[in-house]
Amino acid sequence: QPRLVESGGGLVRAGGSLRLSCTAVGYTFDTSAMGWFRQAPGKERECVAAISWGGDVVYGDSVKGRFSISRDTSNTIDLQMNSLAPDDTAMYYCAKKHFASAPTPRARDYEYWGQGAQVTVSS
16 A cells, blocks of 8 residues: 655754654655645645655745755655744645656645644744
8 A cells, every 4th residue: 555654743842953754655656756745723735845856846935944855765755844933833744746756836736645744833
């Protein structure tokens, strides 16, 4: 059963750091784009960062300069989150495209989703 296995997240104080990891298991196309999205209660799901197999990246405007996405292998991505603020509190979801390689910031472009990892930033 193909799935996205997420790890990391948790509770941190404002100004702190957290790291999220996601591994795609059992997919046919390992070189498709992957990314992280987040959704806070009452808000729409938004792109945090996405990356291609070759390392092309896109970031959401609110995290530029603070978050960094990397792709260690064809099927594992990491999200390093620094200078966290209470507004970063949300459920973070790993996402993967079925075949397309280009990273895009639209949630509807991604066919596969993880269960989510909670990130809570206290003030």
